[in-house]
Amino acid sequence: MLYRQFCIFCPHPSEKPAFFLDHNAAEIGQAKQQGAQTLNIITQLAIGGLLPGFVQITFSAGLLGHSIGWEIALTVLIYGAVVIGLDYIRVGRVKPFLDTAMERSQENARLIGNAVAIVETLRQTRGEQWMAQRFAQSASDAFANWRHYALASSFFSAGLGIAAGFQLAMTFLIVVPRVEAGLLSVGAVVLFNTLLIQLNEPFHLVGMAIKETVEAAARFRPLAAMWHAPEEEDPADPIAYRPSQGAVTFDDVTFRYDNGRSVTKISFSIERGTPTFIIGETGSGKSTVLRLLLKALQPSEGRILADGIDLARITSEDWFAHVGVVPQDVVLLNDTLLSNIVLGRPFDPERLRGAARRASIFERIESMPDGFETVVGERGLKLSGGERQRIAIARALYGNPAILVLDEASSALDEDTERQIMDGLRDLAHDLTIVAVTHRMSSIRSGDQIVRLSTMPTGK
Structure with a gap:
């Protein structure tokens, strides 16, 4: 929670893994940017608009009623109520267009993130158009809703x-006869005009604040949805894990997905000294077993x-x-x-x-002109x-792990390279527990x- 308090706009690493499967980087960035703008708008409205506006309305209406007449003050206040009421009605009418426009804008951000992630594939498959x-269709929908919003406003x-x-007609119908009767001086009329301007401005400001607040809420909604995504919860009564044998046992473990698919009553033990390979046909549950082992899923039954x-x-x-985990898709930073x-x-x-030596990549790194300071480029x-696999x-x-988990870690490599990597890891089996998912x-x-x-x- 402390992290969230000081890093409001950072995607939280304790979110459940599904959060990062549902949202790409561009979408999260868009939501963060809109969320930051929203807080700035609300702060400016509260400090620079609403509070001074209400003070100004109270003071000016009281002075107008006391100096000229309470019926004029009442007329002006009725106008203010109409202004605020119309803005409130406007909000209800235009909000659906605004919400849809923001949803389409968020979809555009998601499309951009997806396109950047697979730009090479799009070029190779001629999928750019x-x-x-x-994107054009989504942008067109967003523009159409923005247009409806602007027209309604x-x-x-x-x-x-x-x-x-x-309002102007009503107030002058009251003021002019008083001037003609000598009840009001020219100075009082000037004061009246000044106070009228002073009153109308905060009324419009309050109405604008209502509109801006609704717009800000619509912009903030994507970030709020991400913000309230379920977090990964730690156990209420945790036990400290200090690996001794590095043994892992699946004891009649069952996991059921919402679509009805399941792995049922899985039982096996993994021990240090002997690499364990999890194999099976596509759809047999290899990834599910691995996600259970990595606490991304919790067993429905068993332990x-x-x-x-x-x-x-x-x-x-x-x-x-x-x-330690070696994923199927190795992600490297554009860094050293x-x-x-x-x-x-x-x-x-x-x-x-x-x-690096245990991963059989030390000699290759040492042969590079910049050694460990070599920049690997975008995505390595x-x-x-x-080489990317060995870096992973x-x-x-x-981290000197007691357990090393490999998720199809060499599936994209040729068999000779895969065999070399696995033979190198096999030499480490006496120091750590190795479990690997493979289809080869x-x-x-x-x-x-x-x-x-x-x-x-x-x-x-």
Whole structure:
């Protein structure tokens, strides 16, 4: 919670993993920008508009009633009520157009993020026009709703002009006879005009504040939805995890998705010394088992034990302090090799070199002119696929994990490179527990443990 208080517009790392599957970077950035603008608008309206406006209305109406006549003050206040009422009605009429326009704008941000992420694929498949048409359609919908919003607002603005004319006529019908009768001096008329201007301005300001507040709320809604996304909750009574054997046991674990698919009564044990490979056909639940192991999902039934401790009783922070993960899709920063391996953790040069050696990438890094200061380019594209994979392994090993998890970590590599990487990791099996999801049998050796999953059943 402290992080959120001081970093309001940062995507929170404790969000459930699904949050980052549902929202891309461009969409989050758009929501953050609009949220920041919203808070600025509301602050300016409150401090520079509403509070001074109400003070000004109270003071000017009292002075007008006392100096000229309370019936004139009442007429002006009625006009103010009409102004605020029309703005309130306008808000109700134009809000649907505003909400739809903001939704389409958010969709545009999502489309831009998607297009940037797959720009090479779009070019290779000649899909640029398709993506451009989708964006144009969404932008056209947004523009149409903005136009309806502007037209409706203009209609109500015309109504405000008519109300202003009516107010002027009514007040002069009261003032002119008094001047002719000698009850009011020219100075009183000048004072009247001055106070009328002083009163009408805050009325319009309050009406504008209502409109701006509704617009601000519409802009803030995407960020609010992200802000209230469910967080990953730590157990109420956590148990500290201090790995001894690095053993993991699935004890009759069942997990059911909302669509009815499930993995049912999975039982196996993973131990240090022997790499464990989880295999199975597409749809058999390999990724589900891995997500259960990484606490991205919670079992519907059964338990997962880590050295005899129920994984549900271990906090995510404690668990990942001892677990290294090598994902299927390696993501590297456009930064140095050092930054990509250390990734914000306390820097230890000996640990860095040791992780690189264990990942069989140290010699290659040393042969580069800039060594660990070599910049890898956007998404690490200056490196080969095998080099990126070894950097990801070094990143996982830098934390000295007790358990190393590989999620189809070499699926994009050729079999020879995959075999070399797995043989290198196999040499580490006596120091840490290794569990790997794979669809290739070529990387498995006779002494390895195999967990074979059958296709996930469907139906509730």
